[in-house]
Amino acid sequence: MSEGKIRRPKAETPKGFRDYFGTEVTERKAMLDAIGAVYHRYGFEALETSGVETVEALGKFLPDVDRPNEGVFAWKDEDDSWMALRYDLTAPLARVAAQYRNDLPSPYRRYAMGPVWRNEKPGPGRFRQFYQCDADTVGSGSVAADAEICAMLSDALETVGIPRGDYVVKVNNRKVLNGVMEVAGVLDPKDPAKFEAERGIVLRAIDKIDRLGDGGVRALLGEGRKDESGDFTKGAGLNAEQAEVVMGFVSAKRDTGAETVARLRELVGTSAIGEEGVSELEQIASLLEAQGYGPDRIVIDPGVVRGLGYYTGPVYEAELTFEILDEKGRKRQFGSVAGGGRYDDLVKRFTGQAVPATGVSIGVDRLLAALRAKGRAAAEAAGPVVVTVMDRDRMADYMAMVGELRQAGIRAEVYLGNPKNFGNQLKYADKRASPVAVIQGSDEAARGVVVLKDLVLGAKIAQSATLEEWKDRPAQLEVARADLVAAVQKMLAQ
Amino acid sequence: MSEGKIRRPKAETPKGFRDYFGTEVTERKAMLDAIGAVYHRYGFEALETSGVETVEALGKFLPDVDRPNEGVFAWKDEDDSWMALRYDLTAPLARVAAQYRNDLPSPYRRYAMGPVWRNEKPGPGRFRQFYQCDADTVGSGSVAADAEICAMLSDALETVGIPRGDYVVKVNNRKVLNGVMEVAGVLDPKDPAKFEAERGIVLRAIDKIDRLGDGGVRALLGEGRKDESGDFTKGAGLNAEQAEVVMGFVSAKRDTGAETVARLRELVGTSAIGEEGVSELEQIASLLEAQGYGPDRIVIDPGVVRGLGYYTGPVYEAELTFEILDEKGRKRQFGSVAGGGRYDDLVKRFTGQAVPATGVSIGVDRLLAALRAKGRAAAEAAGPVVVTVMDRDRMADYMAMVGELRQAGIRAEVYLGNPKNFGNQLKYADKRASPVAVIQGSDEAARGVVVLKDLVLGAKIAQSATLEEWKDRPAQLEVARADLVAAVQKMLAQ
Structure with a gap:
């Protein structure tokens, strides 16, 4: 056979993946090292699980559970059991917390960093492998654990070079949202499973407010919404009055934390779960205040709900507040670089026993992009x-x-x-x-x-x-x- | 449905994988950091490819290509193309070197570290995900590149805590082996493909000499060998005289490098390829000598051949020479912790053009185990x-x-x-x-x-x-x- 007839393999990065060269690698490493040092100082212990998990252990917790491939890369092992690449670092932690529950200290503070994989349609700047850098506390139901994570997130951002004033950690509570939904009639405290689908739609709608605007969210709260491509997304079916209550919640942020809390208290009315949520927000704010983390760093903001279904209490999100130019040269806020919250039921999946947990995930690649956009990345390293x-x-x-x-x-x-x-x-x-x-x-x-x-x-x-x-x-x-x-x-x- | 009837997922690390806790993670990270610093000082640039490659790009270069699953974890992407987890860091490098050949400096020195995956039967201490830490030079056919890798490997071992005298970097050359096989009649210089299967068997047989002993290797050189389980492995079919020549090569090491070289020269006789190999070994030794790397660190040892089929010239292996106690309390040498060699044809797979390359892979997890066995691992970190x-x-x-x-x-x-x-x-x-x-x-x-x-x-x-x-x-x-x-x-x- 002549050389010319040999079919050569294509030298191509697989679709949706990318290669990182030189300083792209060392800059990210420096950032991971710096964040890891903060996590470590807070008493968190390193954990490294492998990239592969059983599909059974991973569960289905990605926000868009309705896609056919379910968002993970999966294959059958020789013994016909399904294995998959982890899609985040939380699901493996829940597995570890259950598996080693008799050996780990309790509460168990752990940090983890590494690649995760998503079987998604790749898009500009969206890759199918990316880094996460997480810290979680498993086994503590105290809001002090949530407050600690928020303080640590704030420290981590400053350590990697985001100065105070250029970011804000926003805190909210799913229980307050549940209270508001109880008032609106889409939560029955006696039957939490009732209306669950509707609440999921509400949650994801609010989470998209930056992109869809008030009108888009209202449409999704009601009958539904047709997007630019003509695709129709079914709404939560709320009537105008109910939608009004929910929208009131989203825009409940006031100038001070105390005013916001007062407004939320009005909104949840007599809902017990709602009152519990408001009171937790108050406690978190006061615990943070005691450590010197005031509203210049961490604020209560009901506009943050996070898209994931599994959060049960406080949720938080770090946003960069400075403006950058997007691909089209328009100014826009950089937006979210980290988020997390309390998820009290993930370990229970395995053990049947409730194990409270809370944690944060920093999107390292986005954070690096932000630093580069601001010209704050490390100087190009000298060659040899x-x-x-x-x-x-x-x-x-x-x-x-x-x-x-x-x-x-x-x-x-x-x-x-x-x-x-x-x-x-x-x-x-x-x-x-x-x-x-x-x-x-x-x-x-x-x-x-x-x-x-x-x-x-x-x-x-x-x-x-x-x-x-x-x-x-x-x-x-x-x-x-x-x-x-x-x-x-x-x-x-x- | 009652709680008792819910089928809960098992909280289990998937078979053949493991979790790493606390200092297990930080110790490995410290080792990777230290080795990375040595690689960097030698002018190597970081490269990080993703864990996923197309099956086509990966190729089939694992030593045991005859297993049904071919040693990789693979699955079909949505568009029906096959993807797989990388099984080493060399195959992705070959892909990168071909893909970016117009942009990368030439020669291109790169280092990479990270997990690789093998779809193998797990065994004690054998995991299906483990770390590699590689450095390679692509685009240089000079033996100076091989010598440099050997010196760097020596520096890296000393940097992580293996003192001089407790390790040795053994260097050999596939061309010498080819010369010996030409003499023995299992290499026809005019038709390199002829006898290829036989040479593969010879190679893998020699690579197993520590485990099989002289007798086992001789059996594999001849008709074949039945192992303890009764399984028969077909041999290379050499006659007694031919086998004698090959065994003479394996035991050609003498007290000094010069004596070993002289003995090899005898063995390869008039074989041109053999003479080329011997001369390359001489050059490598003299280049290393010029930098002060003498036989207390790096030696010529014909007993080292490496199992991989793709090596084309110098091969090298780092062995720890101290004894440890095995699981059964018996003393044994710790053995190999790193290896590599020259592979001039891997990039050619993609481009059709020959691109010489050479490199080393350090088995970080084995090296860590060695340090722990010697009590030289970092002290247990203090808690908070x-x-x-x-x-x-x-x-x-x-x-x-x-x-x-x-x-x-x-x-x-x-x-x-x-x-x-x-x-x-x-x-x-x-x-x-x-x-x-x-x-x-x-x-x-x-x-x-x-x-x-x-x-x-x-x-x-x-x-x-x-x-x-x-x-x-x-x-x-x-x-x-x-x-x-x-x-x-x-x-x-x-």
């Missing part, structure tokens, strides 16, 4: 010193040089391509963002010297109209071979 | 300071305390379980390996003080027969509330 190869036969000499530089802690490499064309070597050094090139031909070798080329300075000289400002600093320098390391160190320090 | 809860109503006070401690950089947490039973709180602190417990009842609160319990000292006193040695240091201390942070810092520093 490149030792060029003038004489192919003296490779051992060049490797000795690079060895010495590395021993001194200097990032360095010898050119390993075909050394014939020296211009290519300098182009390579340029592509590598190399600060210094080391050159030694046979002449220099005979004289016991090396030439150092200051590539940073060289680039500056190439850009500037006049050499005046650089004249005191030579872009090229000959030094004794024995002084190689010291001279490179000096050049790098300039 | 635990602020106990005496009065449920004063949670805000306790959270203020823990907030102050965290602000001062002290790892601390407030007890978030049910505070009713104070004994449980101290048991919790014990389980958390907490060094200090902070206690403030209403009496202490009224007097503006807190009590600090030194739990490390407490544990020591509980263990020792006499209090004499501890009498100067009280295990419990009352300090002013305002001095909380300073007093805890002092207690932690002791």
Whole structure:
């Protein structure tokens, strides 16, 4: 068979996935490290589960449970049991909390970071693998656990470079929403399962208010809504009066936390669950206040409900408040970068016993995008010193040089391509963002010297109209071979 | 439906996978960080591809290609194309090198770390997800690239805590083996495809010499071998004379590199490919020598062949030379923790153009196990300071305390379980390996003080027969509330 007839595999990243290069990797790692250090200081312990879980253990908790593929990548194991890639870090935690319940400390504070996978239609900026960075407390029903997570989230954002004032952690409570729905007649406290579908629609509708606006949400609260594509989404079937009550809840935020709480108290009326929710919000605010986390960082905001069905109490969301330009050059708020809440029933799925839990997930990739949009990402890392190869036969000499530089802690490499064309070597050094090139031909070798080329300075000289400002600093320098390391160190320090 | 009739999901780690807790996670992270820093200093750039690849791009390069499932976890995407979890980090690199060949610097040095997945029968200590930590140079055919990888591997091992003398990097060359096989008549230089199956069997047989011994390998070189279970593995069909030549190669190692090279030269006789291989080994040794990497770290050892089929030139393997006790209490050498080699054809699969490449993979989990076996793992990390809860109503006070401690950089947490039973709180602190417990009842609160319990000292006193040695240091201390942070810092520093 001739070469031409061989069908070659396509060198393609699979659809919806992407590759990360150089600083894209190290920047994310630095962010994960910084957040992990905050979580650790708060007493949380690392946990790493594998990417694979049984489908049974994962359960179905993605917001859009109605899609045919259910949002996960799944396959059959040899023994015919179904396995799947985890779609978040919460479901594996619930499994771990149940599996090791006799061994883990209780309450169990844990943090986890790593990729999760979603079998979704890829879109611009939407990938089928992305990182999450979670912290959860399992086994505490106290709102102090929720307050702690909010404070920690605030610390984490500031630690990675979002200054106070550029973000806000919004706190709400599902119980207040339940109270409001009780008042509106879509919650029967004696039969919580009744109206569950309607409440799910209400929840997801409110969660989309930023995108759909008041009108869109009202449509979904009522009969339903036809989107731009003509697709119709069935609504919750609330009448105008009921919808009014719900919309009143969404816009219940007032200037101060106390005023918001007072307004919420009005809205939940005599609902016991509603009153419980309002009182929890008050407690969270006061616990945070005691630690110095005031409304400049954390606020009560009834507009935040979170789309996930499994939350049972406090919910929270971190939003970046600064504006960025979107793809079309329009200003818009950056929006949510983290969210979470209390989910008291996930562990119960396994054990039958109620285990209260609360936690947060930081969308690391979105947060990185925000820092880049604000120009606050770490500076591009410097490339390595490149030792060029003038004489192919003296490779051992060049490797000795690079060895010495590395021993001194200097990032360095010898050119390993075909050394014939020296211009290519300098182009390579340029592509590598190399600060210094080391050159030694046979002449220099005979004289016991090396030439150092200051590539940073060289680039500056190439850009500037006049050499005046650089004249005191030579872009090229000959030094004794024995002084190689010291001279490179000096050049790098300039 | 009654609770009892609900079928609950099993809380189980999927078969062959495992969970990692606390220091198991942080120790591995510290090791990956340390190795990554070495790779970076050598000029390698980070690359992170996703866990998922197309089956087409992955190819079939696992050593045991004859198993039915072919060793990978695979499933069909919506568009009916097959996707799979990566089984190593080399196949994705080959895909990346082909896909971005016009944008990447050439040669391209990259490092990558992360989990890989094998759809294999799980066994003791063998998991279906594990970490690899790779560094590869793509686009350089120079043996200087191989030498560099060997030096870097040596540095990496010493950096993570394997002292010189406790490891050795063994280098060999597939071309030498090919030369030997040419001499033995199982390689026809004019038709490289001929005898390929036989050479694969020879390769895998030699790779198993530690396990099968001389006799087992000889059987596989000849007619074949029946294992303990009675299963028969077909041999390469070499006659006794041919097998003798191959066995001579495996045991060609002599006291010095020069002697080994001389012996190999004898063995390959007039084979051109064999001579090329011997000469490459000589060059690698001299390049390493120039950087100070002598035979105390890196040696030529013809016993190392590596099982993978795709290697085309130098192969290398890092072995730990110290003895550990196995599960049955017997002494044995720890063995291989890293390996790699030159594979010049993997990128060609995609592009049709030859792209030389060489690289190493460190088995991080095995290396960690080795360090633990030698008692060289990092000390168990200290738990957090635990602020106990005496009065449920004063949670805000306790959270203020823990907030102050965290602000001062002290790892601390407030007890978030049910505070009713104070004994449980101290048991919790014990389980958390907490060094200090902070206690403030209403009496202490009224007097503006807190009590600090030194739990490390407490544990020591509980263990020792006499209090004499501890009498100067009280295990419990009352300090002013305002001095909380300073007093805890002092207690932690002791």
